[in-house]
Every structure is written in structure tokens, then in C-alpha cells.
Amino acid sequence: MTTTSVGTRKPARRSTESDGPKRTALRRGLGDLRVALLFVAPALVGFVLFYLVPTIRGIYLSFTDYSILGNPVWVGVKNYVKIFQDKLVWNAMGVTLEYVLLNIGFQTVIALGLALLMYHVAKSTLIRGVLLLPYLVANVIVALLWFWMLDYQIGIVNQVLQWIGIPRVAFFGNEFWAIPTVAFVNVWRHMGYTALLIFAGLQAIPGHLYEVANLDGASKWQTFWKITMPLLRPVLLLVMVVTITGSFQIFDTVAVTTQGGPVNASRVIQYYIYQRAFSQQDFGYGSALSVILFIILAIVAFLQMKFLRGNENDLS
Amino acid sequence: MTTLTSAARRRRPINWGRVASWAALVLAIVVTVGPFLWMLRTALSNNHALASQSSSLLPADFTWGAFARVFGLQSQAQAQAEGGSGASINFWQYLVNSVIVSTMITASQVFFSSLAAYAFARLQWPGRDKVFALFLGTLLVPAIFTALPNFLLIKNIGLLNTYLGIALPSMLMTPFAVFFLRQFFLGMSREVEEAAMLDGAKHGRIFFQIVLPNAAAPLATLCLLTFIAAWNDYFWPLLVGNDPAIRVLTVGLGVFKSQSPQGAPDWSGLMAATLVSALPILLLFVAFGKKIVNSIGFSGIK
Incomplete structure (x- = not known):
């Protein structure tokens, strides 16, 4: 794990030649400033x-x-003041929150599952690489790909639904499904990446703990809840702070597929900021909205750190 | 440490549990790779035939037409016969633009960030740790927050719709790049540097002749990550580079989509275009996949 604390302070060594006592004293104060x-x-x-x-x-x-x-x-x-009276802002907040909950909920659980599979079942760089692939491709490309696959008329997903006998779904065109669909698309893109982050955390758990648990006759279930989860908590927390902050800033997928629609069903907060600032040339309002988004993100990160006791390590 | 007190239970791996795990893993891989194959299948199809053969797993009425269309190699009549919109797009231009912008950002950002990282990791100067903390703090500022003022700045200095306008904000540093390299420099052995210093070498020489060559591996990794991020960026280039002459691929793709007539979008053309746009990243991935995969861990959190 990388240390976030500031590196060790070693007295800087410099060439011994020709430094008069006065210069040396001066340099000690300013160090290598120049x-x-x-x-x-x-x-x-x-x-x-x-x-x-x-x-x-x-x-x-x-x-x-x-x-x-x-x-x-x-x-x-x-x-x-205007923001608090703006119904579209409240709508955007609600839509964004719905997106974040669906996105982070599914993504974290699936990624945790994948990470465990990567760790216990197949320690193969190839498999990890394949699962990472969607993350390396641009949001825009992923969005367009799924826009096509989820097309109402001839998209493959609706074809499959029809074979199974489920009625077709207008994924991006339906007020109820628009946000879950966007959330799903981004779960697809990010699950391998998130799994890799968690996988790195799993690798940091000392192997002897598992051996001891094994000798003590702990079941897999017990090992998971008593050893893996507590020790993984700091990592999981860091991953969630990062993914939630990113999730609140959902823009690309919406801009490419639904453009906020149908009606206001998927007008997430960043898309609304974009519209106010660039379509309606209202930069003051757009800036105020981004200040609010910033504050929300700061609060979310702070609460997570506080309640999940992120900076404590159980490994001691 | 928790002591587990339950009686000695047998913890033999049960066969079906293993089977279920593998099934889950295979499912995950199929779900991950499947859409890419579908992208390829669609790109190799005749757009008109997509509707009638929508359930076939093979390309519908195989043709390279969609790729030809993307690169403007089809006549208008030909394009329309295969379901294209007939409108020409400067895909080559977008591709070139993406290469220029991403290269500018990568080369410049990694170089300047490595300079700064050296100052944070190896030099002693008052205020160093405070400045570094400030740099790190910006990791928490959401991109949208600085995007509006940065747009105004780029506009005020007349760089709207220029390569430099798109690249400049990420050319001098990103907090992530500085952090990434500083961590690495801190972990590097100082012995050679100290010996060189005793021989009277200056910091400039030490940096260029000792530190940079020794850090080739993390520098390459950072270049990869930076290039991919720059190549994939959409929001910022959309704001400052929407002019057709300097549009990058991601922005161009959005336009390509909306150019299709509402009734029957040119799915084949669109998928061919997305495939071409993703290709450089896919090639990088095939070449350096292991490096990318292994770089994602704690230091890779971005």
C-alpha cells in the first residue's frame, strides 16, 4: 500500500566543496529552494x-x-435562492441520487464478488485484463454500444427478451427505465475496474490469518465475515469514496443517449449544469449549482470517513 | 486478532461450489466480451439487413461498407444503399485530432509532473509539504467545478477551438500524476544519487541521468494511463473543441450519432466508428495489458 504520509526527511546532502560558513547557514534554512x-x-x-x-x-x-x-x-x-425554488434542481438531485444508489449498490456488490473470484478461483492476469476492458473504452463508446444493443426495435437485448417471452422494454425511452438503464451501463463499464481495486486490497491481507482460521476450523462464511470483511474495510471505503464521487458526476452516458429525457427522467445534476451554463448562457447559475454539487460531495466523503472509520486499520 | 472458536470443521472445497464459482466467472467474462463482439458483428453488417436478420449471430449481409463509410470512402449513393445517412463526416480528421491532443497531453503532463514529483520527493525546501497537500486536495474538487471557469479562461485567452485549448489544462500537471510519481521516487534507492552528488553532480543531471532512466517502468505506466484518460475524455473537449476542424473522436461520435436520420439510425456505421475509436486503446491493451492491470491498485486509484 502506498503511504499517504509525507516521506521521510533526510538531511539533504550537498557537495562539500567551497561552501563558506555563511552560505551553508543560509542554505540550511532555504534548503534546495532555488x-x-x-x-x-x-x-x-x-x-x-x-x-x-x-x-x-x-x-x-x-x-x-x-x-x-x-x-x-x-x-x-x-x-x-433561485436554486432552492427551482423544481428542476430538486428533480435533478432526485434523479442523480437514484442513479448513484443503483450504480454504487450493484457495482460494489458485483465487484466484491468478482474480486473474490479473482482471488480465490482464478489468479490469472488474462482474466483480470479481460474484465478490465470495458473501463478502458471511452464512456461515449460504451454508451453508444449499449444504446444500440438496447434499441427497442432491433436491439439484441430486446430480441432475447422476446425469445424468453418478456415484453420489450424501451430502455432509454421509458421514464421509469431511463436511469436504471444508464446506471446499468456504467456498472458494466466499471465493475472490472472496481473489482481490481478490491482485489488489490485482498492481496494485502496477510495469508497467515487465513491459515490460522483454517486450522481453527472456521467455515468459509465465517472467514469471510470475520477476517476478509473487517480487514478489507479501509480499502472498500476508499474505493467507495472514489466511486461515489465519480458517480455523482455522471454526464457522458446521459449526454450521448437520453439527453436528460424522456421529459426530465434522466436529467442528472451535471447535465443540468451543462444545460444552464452552455445552452442558456447562465454561468452564474451554473456555477452556483456546481458549488452545491461540490459541497454535497465533500459532505458525502466526510460522512463516509467518519461513520465507516476509514482511517483506522483493524490489522494491529 | 479474533480467535475463531468453532469446533474443527472440515473445510474441504466442495465440488459444486467450485463449479458455481467458475460458472460465475465465465458469465462475467461473457457479459464483458459479448458486447464487443456484437459491436464487431454490427460493424460488419449491411445496415439495411440488420432489421430482418436481427437475431442472427453472424454479420447480417456481410460487408466492409460501414468501415468504408466511416472513412468517407463510399460514394453517397453507395452509402445510402447500405443504410448510411449519406452525410460525410471527417472521421480521419477526428482521429488525427485525438492523436494530437492525447499525445500533447501525455508527453507534457508526464514530463512536468515528474519534475514536480522529484522536487517533492527529493529536495528540501520550506513549504514543500504544504504545497503537496494543496496539490492533493485538488483531487477532491469535482471536474465540473473547475470546468466552467476554465472554459472562460480558455475563451478569454482566445484558445477556444484550438488543440492547445483542449490540451492545456492537463498539460502542466494533474494531482494524480504528481502523486503517482512522487510515491515511486520515494521508494527508489538513493544510493546512486547520493554517490553522484558527492561527485558534484547537480540536481538537473541527477534527475535526467539517474532518476528518469530508473523510473522508466512507472513513467511508461503513467503515460499509458494518461493517454487512455485523454483519449476517452468527452466533457472538456465538448466544451472547448466543438468546431468540426478540431473535434476529437469522442465528440465526433456524439455528432455522428445525431446526424443519423431519426427513423433508421445507421447502426452499422456507428458501430464501425466506435470500433475504430476504441481500436488504439484496444491495441495498447493487447501490447501492455499486464502493465495496465498491475498498475491498478492503491496507487492506481483515480
């Missing part, structure tokens, strides 16, 4: 220009009226 600045400068510029300043500017814009043309006009919390 060289370091050279090394870190490009990344620092990128960080300031494309991460730090946009974050601040985004917060500022959320308090303004801004339609790209002209200058932003300060309007205080007007955008936020």
Missing part, C-alpha cells in the same frame, strides 16, 4: 491557473449574474 522552484514551477503554474484560480473564480461567479457576454454582475445569494 532548484526546487525550477523543478516545481511548471506544475505550480498549472495548479494555480487551472485548479486554484478556477476554484476561487467559480465560487465568485456563483454570486453573480453572468451570460459570457458582458461582465459578471454581483447579485449576492440570488442564484442560491
Whole structure:
């Protein structure tokens, strides 16, 4: 496991030649600052220009009226007040939440199952690679592929449903099915990747624990719940923080397939932000919505860390 | 540690449990690979024949036409005869655009991130850990949040609908790349570097002649991951690069889909296009699959 803590501090060694006592003292305080600045400068510029300043500017814009043309006009919390009264926002929140629950629920359970299979049944890089394949292909491609396979008229899935004797389903065109379908498509894309992350966690569990449990006569079921799950918890938590944060930002699949429809059934929050900012040129409102999305994500991550005691390790 | 006190039970692997596990695994593989085969099958079909032969597992009325259509090698009459829309798309152009943008991002981002990672892993300077924590903190900021202001910035400096406009925000660093390489540098032995330093080598030389060559493996992995991410990105290129001349593949594909007439979409053409778009990634995967698979673990969390 990689250490997130900051690396060991070793006194930097430098060339012994010709450093007068005064210079040495000065350098001890600043260390390798001059060289370091050279090394870190490009990344620092990128960080300031494309991460730090946009974050601040985004917060500022959320308090303004801004339609790209002209200058932003300060309007205080007007955008936020409007958001709370906007039925489409509440709809978008509900739709997004439904998506996240379906997506994360199925994805995590399936991925855990796959990871256990990878670990106990087939330790083969080839199988792991094959299962990872959908993740490497663009969202857009995956979305188009399933859009075709789930087509109402001649999609293969509806053909199969018909053979079995189940009536056809308009997967992307039905208000009830649109979100579950999008969720399913992304479970398909991400399950192998998530399984690999969990698999890495399984590998980190010391093998002797299983041997001891085995000697003690524990059943597989007991071993799973008493050893695997508690020790896997930190990993599972990290995986879930990452996947849930990603899940809330669902955009590509919706943009390519349903475009928010039918009616408002799949207008997820990021798609709504996109529409407000770019179709309706309402950048202030769009920024305020993204601030809210940001806050939601921060709260979710915080709650997960707190309630699942993520930073504690049972292995001690 | 928990002591399991239950009486000694026999824990022989039961045969049917093993069978069920394998069945589940095979099912997972079929579900994963099946759609890709279906993509290929559709791409090799005549679009008009898809409806009548929708239940055949083989290509319906086999033809390379869909691929020819994608690359604009079919005449309009020919295309329409095979169910294409007849509208031409600059697929070659999109492909070239994707290669240019992804290469720019990968080469530049990995290089500058490795410089920064070296400064964080090997150099002593005041504020180092704070700056690093700041970098890491941005991992938590959702992409949409910086996307709107970044769009305005790119627009203000006149880079809308240019390659540089699409690539620039990811060219100088991503928190992930810096983190990934710093972790690796921290784990590398310092002996050779320290010896070189005693011989009077400067940090620049040490970085280029010792650290970079020794880090070839993680650098290659990072290049792969960065390239794949850049190739697959959709939201950002959609915002700043929707002009037909510089559209990347993902953006072009979305357009290709909406160009089809509502009644009978050109599924064969669409699947041929998606296949071609996915091909570079699939080739990379065939060549470096093991590296990619093994890179996904804790350090690979992205």
C-alpha cells in the first residue's frame, strides 16, 4: 500500500566543496529552494491557473449574474435562492441520487464478488485484463454500444427478451427505465475496474490469518465475515469514496443517449449544469449549482470517513 | 486478532461450489466480451439487413461498407444503399485530432509532473509539504467545478477551438500524476544519487541521468494511463473543441450519432466508428495489458 504520509526527511546532502560558513547557514534554512522552484514551477503554474484560480473564480461567479457576454454582475445569494425554488434542481438531485444508489449498490456488490473470484478461483492476469476492458473504452463508446444493443426495435437485448417471452422494454425511452438503464451501463463499464481495486486490497491481507482460521476450523462464511470483511474495510471505503464521487458526476452516458429525457427522467445534476451554463448562457447559475454539487460531495466523503472509520486499520 | 472458536470443521472445497464459482466467472467474462463482439458483428453488417436478420449471430449481409463509410470512402449513393445517412463526416480528421491532443497531453503532463514529483520527493525546501497537500486536495474538487471557469479562461485567452485549448489544462500537471510519481521516487534507492552528488553532480543531471532512466517502468505506466484518460475524455473537449476542424473522436461520435436520420439510425456505421475509436486503446491493451492491470491498485486509484 502506498503511504499517504509525507516521506521521510533526510538531511539533504550537498557537495562539500567551497561552501563558506555563511552560505551553508543560509542554505540550511532555504534548503534546495532555488532548484526546487525550477523543478516545481511548471506544475505550480498549472495548479494555480487551472485548479486554484478556477476554484476561487467559480465560487465568485456563483454570486453573480453572468451570460459570457458582458461582465459578471454581483447579485449576492440570488442564484442560491433561485436554486432552492427551482423544481428542476430538486428533480435533478432526485434523479442523480437514484442513479448513484443503483450504480454504487450493484457495482460494489458485483465487484466484491468478482474480486473474490479473482482471488480465490482464478489468479490469472488474462482474466483480470479481460474484465478490465470495458473501463478502458471511452464512456461515449460504451454508451453508444449499449444504446444500440438496447434499441427497442432491433436491439439484441430486446430480441432475447422476446425469445424468453418478456415484453420489450424501451430502455432509454421509458421514464421509469431511463436511469436504471444508464446506471446499468456504467456498472458494466466499471465493475472490472472496481473489482481490481478490491482485489488489490485482498492481496494485502496477510495469508497467515487465513491459515490460522483454517486450522481453527472456521467455515468459509465465517472467514469471510470475520477476517476478509473487517480487514478489507479501509480499502472498500476508499474505493467507495472514489466511486461515489465519480458517480455523482455522471454526464457522458446521459449526454450521448437520453439527453436528460424522456421529459426530465434522466436529467442528472451535471447535465443540468451543462444545460444552464452552455445552452442558456447562465454561468452564474451554473456555477452556483456546481458549488452545491461540490459541497454535497465533500459532505458525502466526510460522512463516509467518519461513520465507516476509514482511517483506522483493524490489522494491529 | 479474533480467535475463531468453532469446533474443527472440515473445510474441504466442495465440488459444486467450485463449479458455481467458475460458472460465475465465465458469465462475467461473457457479459464483458459479448458486447464487443456484437459491436464487431454490427460493424460488419449491411445496415439495411440488420432489421430482418436481427437475431442472427453472424454479420447480417456481410460487408466492409460501414468501415468504408466511416472513412468517407463510399460514394453517397453507395452509402445510402447500405443504410448510411449519406452525410460525410471527417472521421480521419477526428482521429488525427485525438492523436494530437492525447499525445500533447501525455508527453507534457508526464514530463512536468515528474519534475514536480522529484522536487517533492527529493529536495528540501520550506513549504514543500504544504504545497503537496494543496496539490492533493485538488483531487477532491469535482471536474465540473473547475470546468466552467476554465472554459472562460480558455475563451478569454482566445484558445477556444484550438488543440492547445483542449490540451492545456492537463498539460502542466494533474494531482494524480504528481502523486503517482512522487510515491515511486520515494521508494527508489538513493544510493546512486547520493554517490553522484558527492561527485558534484547537480540536481538537473541527477534527475535526467539517474532518476528518469530508473523510473522508466512507472513513467511508461503513467503515460499509458494518461493517454487512455485523454483519449476517452468527452466533457472538456465538448466544451472547448466543438468546431468540426478540431473535434476529437469522442465528440465526433456524439455528432455522428445525431446526424443519423431519426427513423433508421445507421447502426452499422456507428458501430464501425466506435470500433475504430476504441481500436488504439484496444491495441495498447493487447501490447501492455499486464502493465495496465498491475498498475491498478492503491496507487492506481483515480
